[in-house]
Amino acid sequence: MRTQPRALLAACVVVLDGEGRLLLLRYGPGQPGAGQWWMPGGMLDHGEDPWTAARREMREETGIELGPAPVLIGVDHRVDVLGTGPVLDCVFYGGTLPDDARTAVRLSPEHDRYGWFAPADLPGPPLAAGPQTLTALYEAALSATVVCLREGTPWR
Numbered sequence: 001m002r003t004q005p006r007a008l009l010a011a012c013v014v015v016l017d018g019e020g021r022l023l024l025l026r027y028g029p030g031q032p033g034a035g036q037w038w039m040p041g042g043m044l045d046h047g048e049d050p051w052t053a054a055r056r057e058m059r060e061e062t063g064i065e066l067g068p069a070p071v072l073i074g075v076d077h078r079v080d081v082l083g084t085g086p087v088l089d090c091v092f093y094g095g096t097l098p099d100d101a102r103t104a105v106r107l108s109p110e111h112d113r114y115g116w117f118a119p120a121d122l123p124g125p126p127l128a129a130g131p132q133t134l135t136a137l138y139e140a141a142l143s144a145t146v147v148c149l150r151e152g153t154p155w156r
Contacts (some may be wrong), residue, residue, distance in 0.1 A: 007085065022039070026115075033128055054094075063104065076089040077150050093094070
């Protein structure tokens, strides 16, 4: 067992508004990745499963409560994240939020802005990963498929 690879596990959520735009959050000053935009999500707590973590992170970071049914749309293997070593991201589709949720986002202290972005209008750098990652996950959400990613790039 000691020779087996070790990786951290994280969970992220893709949610859309009625116009098909992605919700992205910007990390605030003093945070790892400050100024970068990314989906709601984060590392799993001890003993937590990925869907429970995704729902918790969504609630903590936006104040939005997701439904109970998980829809896995992607897994991304990243070799090293901020010096922590390998991370596996489980990405879930949280659905299309009602119109009132677009303005009801309550940011956590970890973030200083949020926005709704069409894949063609993603905020320029800095994104926490490339636009190809968000585009692949967006397409997976719309088509109800699962995409495997390596460093944010779909395996083909």
